Amino acid sequence: MKNKKQPIIRLNANENSHGCSPEVQKTIKKGLINVHLYPSLPVRLEEKLAEKFNVDATDIVVGAGSVRLIDGIIQTFVEPDEEIILFERSFVAYEQLAAAHRRKYSFAKQTDFICDVENIFQLITKKTKVIFIANPNNPTGTIITHSQLEQLLKNISEKIIVVIDEAYCEYVTDKSFPDSFSLQKKYPNLIILRTFSKIYGLAGLRIGYGIMRGDMANVLKQNRIPFFFNSLSEDAALASLKDKRFISSCIKKNTKYRNILYEKLKQAGLNVISPQGNFLYVFFDSENKKEELFSKFTTNGLIVCNLKVFGQDKSLRISVGDAAAVEKICLCLE
Numbered sequence: 455m456k457n458k459k460q461p462i463i464r465l466n467a468n469e470n471s472h473g474c475s476p477e478v479q480k481t482i483k484k485g486l487i488n489v490h491l492y493p494s495l496p497v498r499l500e501e502k503l504a505e506k507f508n509v510d511a512t513d514i515v516v517g518a519g520s521v522r523l524i525d526g527i528i529q530t531f532v533e534p535d536e537e538i539i540l541f542e543r544s545f546v547a548y549e550q551l552a553a554a555h556r557r558k559y560s561f562a563k564q565t566d567f568i569c570d571v572e573n574i575f576q577l578i579t580k581k582t583k584v585i586f587i588a589n590p591n592n593p594t595g596t597i598i599t600h601s602q603l604e605q606l607l608k609n610i611s612e613k614i615i616v617v618i619d620e621a622y623c624e625y626v627t628d629k630s631f632p633d634s635f636s637l638q639k640k641y642p643n644l645i646i647l648r649t650f651s652k653i654y655g656l657a658g659l660r661i662g663y664g665i666m667r668g669d670m671a672n673v674l675k676q677n678r679i680p681f682f683f684n685s686l687s688e689d690a691a692l693a694s695l696k697d698k699r700f701i702s703s704c705i706k707k708n709t710k711y712r713n714i715l716y717e718k719l720k721q722a723g724l725n726v727i728s729p730q731g732n733f734l735y736v737f738f739d740s741e742n743k744k745e746e747l748f749s750k751f752t753t754n755g756l757i758v759c760n761l762k763v764f765g766q767d768k769s770l771r772i773s774v775g776d777a778a779a780v781e782k783i784c785l786c787l788e
């Protein structure tokens with residue numbers, strides 16, 4: 455299998471290995487002629503998303519990636535003496551951005567690699583302002599269910615904002631996944647975050663959005679920096695929403711390859727968590743064993759995420775990839 459010219463396959467950032475819709479490529483080419491012009495506010499995209507989700511356009515906030523919205527939520531809604539609750543083994547940006555804004559934060563525990571909502575209650579204080587939950591969780595790939603999310607919302611003060619970050623929701627096959635829009639109607643302190651970076655394949659264009667109560671959306675919009683949005687991004691996002699066939703084919707492939715990889719990793723005797731996103735979480739008894747597999751992957755051109763960089767010494771996260779990636783991973787596990 456060793457070959458100097460072998461292509462490098464990136465499986466370390468949960469991008470869409472199938473690229474993006476050809477319609478997006480065409481749209482961007484057309485838009486190139488106008489890159490000397492400043493972008494306008496992404497009103498067309500906000501309206502389209504409002505139509506898609508059957509909410510008011512005033513409830514939608516588009517940002518340069520959902521990380522920009524996470525940043526805005528912390529900066530805008532959490533006062534310097536207030537606190538944030540995150541989960542251990544979750545998306546690192548929550549912690550990084552809370553620290554960057556010098557806000558206090560604490561970590562709720564997981565149980566069997568699943569964010570355990572019960573563990574949030576004991577961390578809540580009078581100062582708690584925002585709770586971040588990635589669902590599915592990155593890097594473990596597990597979900598919290600509709601009833602677990604409702605249990606949280608039902609039992610906390612409506613002054614606490616719960617951010618449910620659904621960056622990977624399109625990949626979920628578990629039927630108990632929350633219907634966050636129906637919960638938001640009942641609990642308007644729920645903010646839903648979504649992104650064009652994953653299934654839509656537009657990570658490089660930086661487009662994310664939040665759905666929230668109109669007054670919160672309005673404050674977030676006022677705090678955006680001028681010209682925050684790339685002029686090609688809005689057209690690309692609109693084109694990607696139109697191409698439903700591309701999205702459903704990506705979902706189908708992801709489900710198929712995710713199952714193959716899950717079974718293969720288990721057969722190889724590895725500890726792999728049942729995945730709901732476009733990535734798999736593998737944990738080891740020792741760091742040495744993890745490094746061994748990581749090196750084998752790297753030598754074979756497979757760049758997976760060594761979670762040591764995020765303080766998890768014994769774990770790897772492997773994005774699902776395309777057919778060629780799956781074949782190569784399987785060969786490495788023989």
Ligand SMILES: Cc1ncc(COP(=O)(O)O)c(C=O)c1O
Pocket residue numbers: 467468518519520521522545588589591592619621648649650651657660661662
């Ligand atoms: C849970 C989660 N939320 C948000 C993001 C970032 O999304 P965006 O590219 O829209 O900033 C990621 C990226 O990996 C993620 O894992």
